[in-house]
Amino acid sequence: MKETTQSKLEIRNLHLHFGKKEILKGISLHVPDKAITALIGPSGCGKSTLLRSLNRLHDLNPDARLKGNILLDGKSILEKKKDVTDIRRRIGMVFQKPNPFPKTIFENVAYGLKINGLHHTERLRERVEHALRESFLWEEVHDQLDEPALELSGGQQQRLCIARAIAVEPEVLLMDEPCSALDPISTDKIEHLMLRLRERFCIVIVTHNMQQAQRVADFTAFMYLGNLIEHGTTAEIFENPQQELTKNYVSGNFG
Amino acid sequence: MRLLMLCTLIVLVLFGFIFWDIFTKGAGALSWEFLLTSPRKGMTAGGILPAVVGTVYVTLITAVFAVPFGVATAIYLNEYAHDTSGTRLIRAAIRNLAGVPSIVYGLFGVAIFVQGFGLGASLLASGLTLGLLTLPYIVATGEEALRNVPGSHREGALALGATHWQSIHSVVLPEAMPGIVVGALLGLSRAAGETAPILFTGVAFYLRYLPTSVWDEFMALPYHLFIMSTQHHAIQEVRPLAYGTALILLGFVLLLNLSAFFLRARYRKNFR
Numbered sequence: 374m375k376e377t378t379q380s381k382l383e384i385r386n387l388h389l390h391f392g393k394k395e396i397l398k399g400i401s402l403h404v405p406d407k408a409i410t411a412l413i414g415p416s417g418c419g420k421s422t423l424l425r426s427l428n429r430l431h432d433l434n435p436d437a438r439l440k441g442n443i444l445l446d447g448k449s450i451l452e453k454k455k456d457v458t459d460i461r462r463r464i465g466m467v468f469q470k471p472n473p474f475p476k477t478i479f480e481n482v483a484y485g486l487k488i489n490g491l492h493h494t495e496r497l498r499e500r501v502e503h504a505l506r507e508s509f510l511w512e513e514v515h516d517q518l519d520e521p522a523l524e525l526s527g528g529q530q531q532r533l534c535i536a537r538a539i540a541v542e543p544e545v546l547l548m549d550e551p552c553s554a555l556d557p558i559s560t561d562k563i564e565h566l567m568l569r570l571r572e573r574f575c576i577v578i579v580t581h582n583m584q585q586a587q588r589v590a591d592f593t594a595f596m597y598l599g600n601l602i603e604h605g606t607t608a609e610i611f612e613n614p615q616q617e618l619t620k621n622y623v624s625g626n627f628g
Numbered sequence: 629m630r631l632l633m634l635c636t637l638i639v640l641v642l643f644g645f646i647f648w649d650i651f652t653k654g655a656g657a658l659s660w661e662f663l664l665t666s667p668r669k670g671m672t673a674g675g676i677l678p679a680v681v682g683t684v685y686v687t688l689i690t691a692v693f694a695v696p697f698g699v700a701t702a703i704y705l706n707e708y709a710h711d712t713s714g715t716r717l718i719r720a721a722i723r724n725l726a727g728v729p730s731i732v733y734g735l736f737g738v739a740i741f742v743q744g745f746g747l748g749a750s751l752l753a754s755g756l757t758l759g760l761l762t763l764p765y766i767v768a769t770g771e772e773a774l775r776n777v778p779g780s781h782r783e784g785a786l787a788l789g790a791t792h793w794q795s796i797h798s799v800v801l802p803e804a805m806p807g808i809v810v811g812a813l814l815g816l817s818r819a820a821g822e823t824a825p826i827l828f829t830g831v832a833f834y835l836r837y838l839p840t841s842v843w844d845e846f847m848a849l850p851y852h853l854f855i856m857s858t859q860h861h862a863i864q865e866v867r868p869l870a871y872g873t874a875l876i877l878l879g880f881v882l883l884l885n886l887s888a889f890f891l892r893a894r895y896r897k898n899f900r
Contacts, residue, residue, distance in 0.1 A: 434712050462789030472780035474799055484668060485788035488798065534784070541788060 381406035381545060381575040382427065387441035389419075389426060391434070395587050396422050398599040399441070404545075404592075409567060409576045411590035411607070413583060415627065418596040420579045421469075421507070424547050426576065429457050429465040445545070453597035462489060465543035469550045471530035473522035473537070478514050481522045481533055485541035508532045509566055527557025533568060544568065548578040552585065582625060587611055595619045650874050659870030669867065670795040671834065671867050676873055681838050682751075682831070682846035683880065687820045689842065690762055694811050694819075696760075698766030702808070705767070706774040707796050719771075726764035731824040733761045738828045752842040754830035765818070769811025769885025773804040806895035810888040817884035821877060823850040833859075849877040 382404035389397035397419050404410050414419040422431075429450065431437040434519060443450050450460045458564075462485070473481050482501040491497060501518075505511040510532045514525070522533055531551060548567070552560040567576060567589050580586050586593050587607060594604040603610060603619045616618045621627055638803075661675055669673030701722075709715040737757030747753040777800050785795035801808075833855060834843040839846045856870035857863070 430783060430787065433786070458789045458791055461787055466783075466787040467779060468783065468787075470780060472784045474781055474784065475803055484785070484798070485790075488785075488788065488790045488794050537784075537788065539877070614829075 382406055382577070383444040383447070384423075384427075384533035385421070385442040386445065387439065387443065388425050389422060389431070389440075390438045392436045397426070400596075400601045402594055402604060404577055404600060406544075406575045407571060407573070407593045408591040409578060409589050410570050410592045410594065411586040412577065412579045412594050412596060413581075413586050413622075414596035414602075416581075416624070417598075419599045420596050421506040421549055423596070424466075424549055424577060424579050427545070427547055428461050428466055429489055430466075432457060432598065462541055463543050464545040464547060465541065467531070467534050467538055467549065467551050470554050471527055471534050473525070473530050473533050475521065475523055478522050478525070478533060479518040482536050485537060489541060500540055504536040507539055507570070508536035509562060510536055520585060526559070528555050528562060531555060531559065531563060532566065535563070535570075539570065543574065545575045545577065548576065548581050550581060555582060559586070562601065583611070583625075595622060597622070632783050633638070640876045647878075650871055650878065654871030654873075654875035657868045658875065660871075661732075662872055663876065666836070667834065669769045670862075671860065671869070672862055674851070674867075676852060678835055678838055678847040679849045679852040679873065680876065680880075682848045683820055683850075683877075685751055685814055685839060685846060686755050686758060686826065686830075686848060689751060690758040690819045691812070691816055693756055693759035694762040694766055694815065697814070698763050698815075699770050699808055701763075701767045702770030702774060703796065703801075706771045707800065722764045722767050722884060726768060729824075730761055730822050731827075733757055734829065735827040736760070736825050737825055742829055747844065749830045749832075749845055750843045751830055751846050752837055754826040754846070754848075755828045755842070757825045761822065761825055762815040765815040766812050769815065770804075773807025773811065774800065776807065777803045806892050808868045808890070810892050811897075813888035817888075820884065821850055821881050822844065823848075823854055826851060835850065849873060849880065853877060 380403035382402075384400055384402040386572075387397055399425060400419075412423060414420050420523065425431055425441060426439060432495040439451060445460070445463065449455070450464075474484065476484070479501055482504050483497050486497060486500055491500070502515075503512060505514065510529060513529060514520075522530065525533060531554075535551075537545075552563055555563070563614075564585065567578070570576060575614065578586075578590065590607045592605065593607045593610040595602045595610060595614075595616075595625070597618055603614060603616045610619060611623050614623060652786060663675060663680065664677055665675035666677050705715060705719065709718075717807055734757065737753060737760070741747045741753040741756045744752075747756075779797050780802065782795050784797045786792075790798070819825075826848055830845055831848045832852045833847075835847055853870060853873045856866050856873060860866050
């Protein structure tokens with residue numbers, strides 16, 4: 374690809390096995406800072422698996438084996454001795470289904486701050502308010518911070534999860550099909566939010582929705598059966614794909 | 629459908645009849661005096677205070693041993709242990725332990741606690757034996773409660789930089805707590821009503837004093853009931869007292885079950 378911006382994340386020849394099955398077959402990708410990179414591809418192509426490698430969520434699965442390397446600001450994040458909690462604090466994640474904790478709205482956003490040792494009440498309040506404002510949620514919830522988060526609508530819950538993720542001020546934000554469980558209006562709000570967050574974070578989004586990729590992503594990577602087929606600016610991928618496979622996928626011939 | 633309803637009805641009538649029988653025959657014996665005094669005149673008069681106190685004590689000791697170990701085991705099995713043939717074997721063993729007849733626990737208690745550890749026949753030995761009996765139940769219900777916490781909540785916590793233990797302590801456990809507590813209370817209520825495990829390990833026929841330490845023998849409601857209904861020299865005479873004892877024992881178990889029920893309801897409300 375063309376190196377237009379400095380890369381925040383660099384994936385080098387990444388292989389991932391679950392048991393004997395090879396899920397990622399040598400992925401190499403530069404992810405630029407302060408931009409949105411979309412991972413697209415048909416179901417089972419490995420895009421979510423790749424995303425979850427980036428904050429080492431596969432550590433939980435004893436059958437998962439990673440080869441290759443992932444660099445954050447030029448430093449490997451895959452080394453065993455590397456503090457995985459520190460990596461996950463720097464690389465936040467928003468999941469496919471909104472997964473707020475069954476706690477209050479305030480406690481949800483404060484959670485990441487508290488486990489990182491912030492207990493000062495006033496500071497906590499400031500950070501929580503800031504994160505909620507950033508996520509366009511403050512106006513809607515500022516007078517019900519002590520209400521259970523599960524009483525919010527699905528779209529609000531997802532924005533709460535985004536607030537929770539950005540409250541700890543990560544450098545990278547991973548989003549795993551963040552809108553797939555939401556209605557069009559909520560989706561629209563989250564896309565607006567992403568476009569604003571792009572100014573501060575490096576965002577990687579997995580999406581099934583090609584219109585969404587075109588609306589929000591600066592760069593797009595197309596994956597198929599565990600391989601990275603093609604990667605470039607979103608315009609290049611959708612308007613002038615170099616590979617036959619990419620052309621077929623983005624024009625809706627399969628997927 | 630009709631048949632099923634009929635079966636349900638029969639079951640209900642049977643239980644209703646049992647309760648009605650115990651209640652009508654036992655209610656006459658009930659009074660504060662019955663609850664708060666010791667037996668007199670060779671147990672043909674007076675109350676059942678020592679048995680009530682003994683049952684409460686032994687249940688508390690059971691709780692002190694069974695709950696922490698049971699919950700810790702459940703957390704280990706569900707949150708840390710990988711799914712290997714070893715852990716599957718442990719799970720199967722725990723399930724089977726829950727089905728072991730209580731008299732077998734009683735014999736084991738004699739061999740290990742009374743004789744092996746030299747605790748003698750005592751509250752402590754009985755409490756430990758009942759603890760063993762309750763443990764598999766608490767482990768099983770605890771694991772069930774932990775399993776019901778969605779994996780996405782664990783991932784949510786980890787993705788924010790929580791350590792494994794932080795995610796368990798601050799997200800998983802609070803969510804599983806209602807199920808854990810309810811399971812523990814139900815397990816304890818079962819232990820409180822058991823006779824066989826305490827039979828050889830510490831319960832006494834009749835004691836003039838209340839137990840003052842965990843090394844003392846004690847009286848207990850289920851055993852007292854057993855004596856009054858089968859071993860007493862004047863069975864006809866003490867029958868109302870036996871029914872009264874049965875009613876108190878039922879009441880104690882019902883109290884534990886009800887508190888489990890209300891706790892669950894309260895937690896539910898807090899979480900939704």
